[in-house]
Amino acid sequence: ARARSLAQGRMGEPVREALGAGAAYIDRELESARERIDAARAEQKAARKAAAEAIEAVGAAEGAHRAAHDTLGTALTELLSDVRHLAPYARPDLLSLLGAPADSRWPSSDAAWSTPEQLLYRIENGAPEQEPTVLPAEVAALFENLATATASVRAGEAARKATRSAVTTALQEFDAALAAARQDYRLHWDAADGLTVVQVHDDHGLSSLADFAERIGAARRDQELLLTDAERRILEDALLTGLAQQIHERTSDARDLISRMGAEMKQRRMSSGNTIGVHWVLADNLSEPARVVCKLLDRDSADLTPEDLSTVRAYFAAEIRTARAAHPERSFPEILAATLDYRTWRVFSFTILTADGTEDRLTVARHSALSGGEQSVSLHLPLFAAAHVMLDSADPQAPRLLALDEAFAGVDDNGRSELLGLSVQFDLDLFMTGYDLWITYPHVPACAHYDLAHSAAENTVSATLLVWDSDDLLAEHDGTDLTSALGSPNRRRLPHGLEGAIPMDEELELTN
Template sequence: MELENRKYLQEELCNDLEELIQDNQQYLSYLRFEELDSSYSEKLRTTITTFERKYWLEQVRQKQSHFRELLQMLSKLVHLENQKVDLERLVGNVQQELDELQRDLRHWQQTRLAELEKWKLAIDAWLTRSSFQLSKNQYHKLLYCIDNLLETEEREEVVLSPLTVSYQETLKKEQLALVPLEARLEENQTKIADIQLEIEEWQGQKAPKPYQHEGRKSNRKSWSDKAKYVLFYEGVDFQANVTEEERNRIEGALFTSGILDSVISEEMLQLADDWMIKSNPQLMSSTLASVLTVNSDLPLELQSQVANVLDSIFYNEMNPMIDLPIIHQDGRFQIANLSGEMPVDYQASFIGVASQERYRQEQIKRLKTDILQLEEANQELSTQIREQKQKLQSIEEAYQERPRGTEVYQTYMETKILALALTAKEKELTIKNAELSTLQQQLLMIKTHITEKAAGDQLNQKEETYEEALQYALNYEQNLHEAFSKSSELDRQQEMLETIASHVSNYQEEELSLLDKVSVLIGEITKLERLLKENEAQQQIINVAEPTAKLMAATEEQRQCQQEIKQLNQEQIKLEKARTKITGDIEHEDLQLVLLIKLESNWRALFEKELQRFNLPSTDLLMIAKEQGKELNVKELKRLEDRFSNQFGFIADQLQSYRPELVNVSGVDLSAEEEQGLGEFASFNHNKEPRFLEDGQLTTTSELLERLKDQRLTLQELLKKDDEQLFKKVILESVGKVLRIRIQQAQQWVAQMNELLQEQKNSSGLSLSISWKGVSANSEHDLSTNQLVRLLEKPTELLSDDDREVVSRHFQEKVRLAQEQLHNEPDDRSTLFQAIASVLDYRDWFEFELKYKRANEGYQPQPLTDRRFNQFSGGEKAIAMYLPLFAATYSRYEDAGEQCPRVITLDEAFAGIDDQNIAELFKACEQLNFNYVMNSQALFGDYPTVSKLAIYELLRPQNVNFVTTIRYYWDGQKKHLLTGGEELV
């Protein structure tokens, strides 16, 4: 019965296993396990090993890991794409805000420009009605300051500083103009007050007094009150018969001679800046007593003294006998040998009451007239002062009413705020764009990785597709586990069926044997029962101690056996677990062994292929690997890869006709799935190899090299016969002719340079010369330059065979050295053509030697070595450098056409040279007919040796952000300042 049940169960297990196998078929299109599933499913139906089960599961789990990895990458891709959308939207918003800020900034900049123009127009309108004006320079400076607000920020007071300066200057000027007016007004008022006092004095005086010096006044005040004296004009009066005209002349003569204000006294008075008349009466002569009388108001003793004095002065006397003063009728006078004449239009004012009163009234009238004039002047001054103050007030009001730049600065603040916001927004946009670029690169990388990794899946690269694929893989694995379980159960059932069948057979045999034994035992039992009954009576009598002891011993033995069985069961469990672990390790090692065997096979195939590619023997691969093996160095591999790329680029340029290209080559042909489990072998299995197209077929480097070698040998054989003859013909005829012409031209050029250098004079007496010397031979096969030039200058038909052989051998040696240099220096990018061109470059056959000689020194020109050059002065060094350059440049320009501009430029021209040598160098430039552009910190070029020159002086005041120029013109004699739109002629 049990056997039938187990057969039925086995049939059910087979059906379940087949269903699981069939269920997995639906997942194969996603897992790409058609071949594996077909093979291993068949094994599962029959017999499958534990290793094969583990390998099958390992492949499924690798596929699951592959799907999970791709799913993570796809999830990350979706996440990054969402981030990209959000970031692009954010970038768009920031860009929109940036555009708005730029639009607002342009608007405010335009507004600012408009406000600046309004401000300038307002200033122009204000200037038309302003009480003060700006100078032309101040006005331009003000406009410049306003326009400069477009670039820099300046305070309003700084911008309006030209206007403020003009206001202050005008205000100061007008205030200074007001000061003398007020001073004059105050002075006139003081004069009026003084004149009023003087009028009051005149009005209070009985008799006027002649003008007296302060010394005379103080001297007379020092005399005692008891002193008896009288002044001449106080002690006399005109006689009634004297006419007015005579009175004027007589008093005029007395006034001029000093007698009029002299002192008359008999006392010895102290005289300081004063006159005293001593009496010496001349009664028999014509004296002043004839026209003057003594004032009767005087004391009697003074009247006699006055009368004597009048008699002591001659009047209109000609040639008197005594040397006394003479007063003439026409206004002349004579005192001893001193003579004089009265002032013109003098009026008598001090002698006589009538004269004195008239003079006093005239003085009062004159002073009043002066007061009237001063008052009129004061009125005019007051008017001018009032006008000047009004002008100052109008200037102040005009300045206070000056147009302000409030709107301009408001627009500036708005512009500044927007510029700061714009900068911040641009920075934000830059950061966002950088983030977007980084995100796009990440997207590109992950898409590339996804594409590469999913290349063999043949699935739609969508997240839901791979989620479904992963679920299918999990379902497939679950079905495998169930299938393995069913298969194991099926195997166990099969074993049990076999065991049961075996047991049934054994049991049947045992049954027959037992039946026989049963029959025997029944007989024995019957016999024993009988014997038992017979012995029952005797058992009561027999001692039962011995059976009891045996029974107890058997019981104890049974207990110990059970305990040992229990320990053995536990030990069996431990051994089962150890066996399971060891079995798992063996299966893992079996998998690793399979992988290593596969890797060893692939490495061997790759190694053999590489040896075959380089035509190397492959007898003992292990020994060759040990000899050639090196430690992995990633940096060295990278360096070699870069060098390979550079070398290939160079080769590609040289072999363009073969269309070289780099192709990816696999050493061992493996599928993508096979390479996935081989680790780093996959990277070594692929490399880049150059391929060349020849005759329509791709060839390898070694194949092309062999063919080129064959072609080279063939060409060498073909060219060997005529090579030497052709070489001689080319060198001696075509190339030799060109070399001869070039060398002759160079020699003529050197001669011209030498002639120019000899003509140049300078203050230090330094003369220069130059020579072109041939270099010596480098080897015994080479010719010296002089020998080679001598042979090349000969006509070819006059050259002997020996000469031809020598020249040919010389150049063949040079070409051979060039070829060896190219061969020994593979990194050199020069071509053979360039090397041969270098060999034929005649300039390398010669060298220049510069010589010098000082005036009044007897030695011959000496070579100018570095040591001798360093002994020169600064001016001599400059001459030694400039003159050869000028001469060389001039010689080169001589080869050009007549219309060719002969221009030279010098930076920091003639620095460190004295003026005399600078003048000589300018003279050299003039003689060589150079046009020149030079700059210098101090040099103006206004030397007599310069015929004409345009000069620009650059100014940059106080580190401002612009440079202005001052233009001059040197006409050979004088430097002229150019202003406005003057043009140079």
Template sequence: AGHLDAVPYEPRHLREAEARLRDAVHQAREVLAHRATLELACDDDVQVLTASTGGARTGVAALADALRAELDARRSGSGQAERDLFDRMLSGASRRHLADRIRQATALVEDMNRRLERVRTASRLAVRLAWQVDPAQPAGTRNARDLLLRDPAGLDETARETLYAFFRDRVEEARADGSPASWEDQLATVLDYTSWHRFTVRLDRGDGEGWQDLTRKLHGALSGGEKAIALHLPLFAAVAAHYQTDPGCPRFILLDEVFVGVDRTNRGQVFELLVDLGLDLVLTSDHEWCEYRELDGIAIHQLITGDGDDAVTTARFVWNGHRTAPTDLSRP
């Protein structure tokens, strides 16, 4: 009362307070959509907030008490069941599958890096990928990942409790978003290892600085050809990695105005990488014929227009890794 007496009062203050109240009620309705229905009504000069749950009308204080009691009961009643589920996951096929997928992803990135590092430009630029735990992830993610990769039989009680606490906290964070999913469903979401990691492109400029993360600033300091190399190589690796999920599928990659700004020596190295990755190329260019010793073969179609008419035809050539020769399109 003393504080209110000391604050200047104007009608606009009341209007501002009512606006804040309506905003708060709107947000609460969204959060409690699966739990209760909130109603804000005006009774003379008083705003009355009520809630309905299960067909029964109650005040918001009673609703808060009921939700708090429900949360406490859920935590105490399901705690052991959740722990049993976690123990089964930790010692069963789910953990093995998760650990295998993380190891496979790590091995795939390492394989792609071995291929990428064969390409070093004339200016000594090389590119590689880093697949690591995202720093934006909650604290303990890296430790939990390392523990999951270990044999569960070798985990002591402290390590198991660390893992349990980590996943329990992540599930509670997911629940706080308002999802009505069960603990088991939430755990499956939390176990999505791809969301734990992020890819970073790294460059070695051969200047003694070693590998550096590719930032906007670093990218801006590169030459035009180096910029193209830094952006193309990770994309090629990503495409090749995607195609590895189905070894029998066509491995197409389509490039328009291929490698503009990249000098001939570096283009040869990039084509060698594409061959090594086993990608099937479809390229367009107004000048590039792909005559590189690193490329073992490619068909070239040159578009030809006639003088004074709209007809367009094509002349076909084949590069066999050593020379380019015309071919007869009429022959099968």
């Protein structure tokens, strides 16, 4: 290559010498052309680099535009979805409660709302100087009013939880009060939109709490005016004599019932020879006027003089005024029911009757001095006597059943034997549950035991039947026919359709 270059150079020398000064000019032009070519190449390279950078920038801008478009569409969709949660807050009663203008309204139709696609189109293609409207005017105004009304509210999660708990408790108490009114008021509340909406259903349908309270308040005021005028007429004229007669009759019936209880208890003595007496006496906390009225009501209403009726009238009127002042929220029937409840005027008083006939009041100290068996008997004897007297008023064929849960818990075997002997004397059929309850006493004529065994591994409960026949404890696994031991006619075991079998739709005889 070097040799060829030298040869070409020598070949060009004659041409250069022939040209003379023109050769230098050509060399300068060639040098200038080479410089321009180099500059053009540099500019071309820079232009190509700028074009690549521009293409890359255009791609980035288009990606950013698409991302912004998608983000804006998502934001508009979420906004339109979230803002609809404000709909329950457009209630006038709630706005008044929050201190916001109560004239805010919610759009009446869906035509007022734009879709996210429509909003995107207006934002991207609208006039630059015109800001597109995203929300309906009513919704925007409601949001501004709510934001202004709640600007000073600051509450953390703990305060929100405490408030929710307090509201739930208050609603439960309100529901119980409505049920106690016995007016078929039903409370409805839900928090589907994050806002607890409470309504009361009555004769007028579903109403808000404010409307219900206003209606009840007006009815109460009207009723109070009526009752104020009617109280004197009802108490003094129409009901006073009949009321006195009713209280007298019910008191006499209760006194006779308790007297029969006492007579039955005196006939059943404990192993020590003692027994328990029961009395129905005036309560110690009764005022003197109340004691005077109780004595008057012990007499038949026909024997009451006008002065006696005046005393009763004055007492009840004073008690009603006192009760209404102490409990203004109660209705007049509720106050009457509490004031005329004769059962609170007297209390039960128990005595212990010894074998020699002396009778002393059964105080806590005297009760604790008794033996364990006597303590148990003194607690159960009034119960058995009351059940016996009440059941005696029923049909002779009615069951004389008394159910005892965890029967005789903490009572020793001697105490159980004595208590069961009392139940036999009172002719009571006991249905009892207990942990270790085996009734195998000679004075108990019969008893069916079901012993339950729980298997935690198999998730099952098995029942084993054992029957006490006043002499022996019979078990089915010993080959004993417990059906006959229970005195059953054994007709329920016959298959349906056999000759002589009782049809299933007829009453079957069951025997203890």
